[in-house]
Amino acid sequence: METIGVLALQGSFAEHMQALRKIAGINPILVKTADELARVDRLIIPGGESTTIGKLLNTTGLSINLCKRILLGMPVWGTCAGLILLAKKIDDEQPHLAVMDICVKRNAYGSQLASFECQKLIPEISNTPINMVFIRAPQIISVSGTTKILAEYEGKIIAAQQNRMLATAFHPELTADLSVYNYFLRL
Numbered sequence: 001m002e003t004i005g006v007l008a009l010q011g012s013f014a015e016h017m018q019a020l021r022k023i024a025g026i027n028p029i030l031v032k033t034a035d036e037l038a039r040v041d042r043l044i045i046p047g048g049e050s051t052t053i054g055k056l057l058n059t060t061g062l063s064i065n066l067c068k069r070i071l072l073g074m075p076v077w078g079t080c081a082g083l084i085l086l087a088k089k090i091d092d093e094q095p096h097l098a099v100m101d102i103c104v105k106r107n108a109y110g111s112q113l114a115s116f117e118c119q120k121l122i123p124e125i126s127n128t129p130i131n132m133v134f135i136r137a138p139q140i141i142s143v144s145g146t147t148k149i150l151a152e153y154e155g156k157i158i159a160a161q162q163n164r165m166l167a168t169a170f171h172p173e174l175t176a177d178l179s180v181y182n183y184f185l186r187l
């Protein structure tokens with residue numbers, strides 16, 4: 001049985017755990033230490049506050065281990081703040097993992113009040129539209145290298161994939177739709 005980790009330094013890790021518990025045949029665990037990271041086959045980096053998660057990744061020393069695992073091919077999925085942490089380039093200077101060839105703008109839709117929901121089809125992921133919740137979401141400004149754009153909304157990139165790195169600007173853990181989880185588990 002595969003062990004799926006959810007990085008649990010800050011943010012919506014409990015909601016991701018709840019969603020993962022609905023999927024049969026996997027063992028979801030919280031990851032706060034290097035030992036826990038060593039046990040997982042895949043990792044989700046949740047939404048939250050990317051500056052806080054980035055600092056904690058550094059102070060816990062998890063950052064180096066995590067970068068190594070990702071570069072060795074461990075599948076990783078960043079949602080919202082998690083997407084920001086994966087990006088090689090961020091508009092703000094802040095600690096991040098810098099592993100994925102995407103350039104990201106934080107808080108691109110404005111404040112918390114500008115949070116919104118939409119429905120969008122991502123053919124690679126599901127044959128029905130996916131419910132998407134955006135909360136102080138980032139935008140992917142550009143992709144490079146082998147990164148593929150998976151979805152755009154109103155002309156802005158909201159989901160991308162590079163090899164086994166998946167990045168979504170929205171929060172699937174806040175909806176009942178498990179299609180992005182199932183896609184990530186197949187990577």
Ligand code: GLN
Nearest residue numbers: 047048049050080081136
């Ligand atoms: N705006 C947050 C950041 O910059 C991300 C918001 C979220 O993860 N919902 O980290």
